[in-house]
Amino acid sequence: MTLQFTDIDFKVDLPDIPRTAPVVTHTPPCLKEHAETTRAIAEVLDIDVKGTAQVPHGYAVGSDRGQVEVFAASGAVRARNVERLTAYADESRPWSDIERDRDGTYRLGDSAAEELSHHGLELLHRIGIRADHASVDVSLGQWAQLNEDGKEVDSGPGRATVRVAYAVHGLPLIGPGAKTNLHFDPEDDGRSPALARMFHVNRGVETTGEVAAQSLDEAFSGLLRQRWSGQGVREGEGRITITAATFGLLAFPADVVQTFAAPALMVEGEISGVEVGKDETVSVRFGQYLSLAHPKALAEAGYGGGRLEPGVVVRGRTRGQ
Numbered sequence: 001m002t003l004q005f006t007d008i009d010f011k012v013d014l015p016d017i018p019r020t021a022p023v024v025t026h027t028p029p030c031l032k033e034h035a036e037t038t039r040a041i042a043e044v045l046d047i048d049v050k051g052t053a054q055v056p057h058g059y060a061v062g063s064d065r066g067q068v069e070v071f072a073a074s075g076a077v078r079a080r081n082v083e084r085l086t087a088y089a090d091e092s093r094p095w096s097d098i099e100r101d102r103d104g105t106y107r108l109g110d111s112a113a114e115e116l117s118h119h120g121l122e123l124l125h126r127i128g129i130r131a132d133h134a135s136v137d138v139s140l141g142q143w144a145q146l147n148e149d150g151k152e153v154d155s156g157p158g159r160a161t162v163r164v165a166y167a168v169h170g171l172p173l174i175g176p177g178a179k180t181n182l183h184f185d186p187e188d189d190g191r192s193p194a195l196a197r198m199f200h201v202n203r204g205v206e207t208t209g210e211v212a213a214q215s216l217d218e219a220f221s222g223l224l225r226q227r228w229s230g231q232g233v234r235e236g237e238g239r240i241t242i243t244a245a246t247f248g249l250l251a252f253p254a255d256v257v258q259t260f261a262a263p264a265l266m267v268e269g270e271i272s273g274v275e276v277g278k279d280e281t282v283s284v285r286f287g288q289y290l291s292l293a294h295p296k297a298l299a300e301a302g303y304g305g306g307r308l309e310p311g312v313v314v315r316g317r318t319r320g321q
Contacts, residue, residue, distance in 0.1 A: 003224040003233065005217050008240045015247035020210045021263035021292060023303055024168050024249060027204030029075030037077065040127040041068050045081045045195060057255045074177065076201030076254035084185060084196040091143040091158045095186050098157055106140050106157040113138040119192055120162035120182045131202055134167035160184045160193065166202050168249060174266045175289060177251030177258065178202050201254040211262070212297040219265055219290045228274045234281050237273030244268040250289055260303045262293040
């Protein structure tokens with residue numbers, strides 16, 4: 001069954017899509033320029049650098065205590081202190097300022113979250129990562145212990161993550177290739193939380209232009225054509241529900257070379273009626289990036305001329321009929 005645009009239910013208001021949208025070209029990464037940043041990250045994470053090794057996506061420096069990796073495609077960095085990551089026996093963390101929302105989610109208190117955000121930004125400044133950020137927040141890992149019947153008997157907070165997002169001229173960079181995550185564990189002696197690992201990717205911007213944007217019908221056409229399984233979607237039962245939508249510039253993963261970032265729509269939702277057997281269908285949760293730049297306009301503007309195929313992340317599935 002081929003779905004139509006009328007088979008989509010929007011549970012959120014779609015962002016306004018302009019007729020022309022920005023496109024930015026990225027500055028090619030220079031690995032030599034990352035040497036100072038790499039050393040600074042090793043110092044912040046208390047990693048003694050004893051050697052350098054080539055890895056499939058670039059190179060890494062460090063020792064048995066930890067590593068700092070550099071991605072050749074984007075200049076991204078990923079680092080970890082192994083001793084800090086293994087300092088706790090399980091996922092629980094003894095944060096002193098913890099609150100619990102009505103849905104059972106644990107979070108740091110407002111004051112503690114603000115202090116941790118400030119501490120994270122200070123560390124980035126020490127490292128030499130000073131790009132203006134669009135937003136910063138703190139998320140807290142969650143853990144739960146279940147009994148043999150699957151009933152929760154205990155739960156609590158885990159490692160805290162300071163998450164930094166970026167934008168270009170007020171337009172958010174969406175996708176996996178523009179973010180900073182700093183993962184912290186609490187210290188039991190009153191000192192500042194300890195940075196256990198980090199990941200940073202934010203490609204430099206060289207120039208900014210504009211291209212014509214596709215209509216929503218064109219943008220959603222790839223999503224509607226997907227089969228979702230070997231059998232496809234059952235006639236009369238297929239329905240797509242959109243629960244979130246964000247307009248921005250799509251940033252590719254750190255291990256992918258990206259010369260320009262074009263406008264895209266990030267959507268999340270669920271599709272029902274996906275066939276998995278002769279008499280069975282399921283509902284599938286998904287996340288997907290829909291290209292908004294018209295392929296012809298990209299080609300005429302000199303941005304490679306290739307169609308940016310949407311990326312799909314399957315969140316999970318719930319059995320239906």
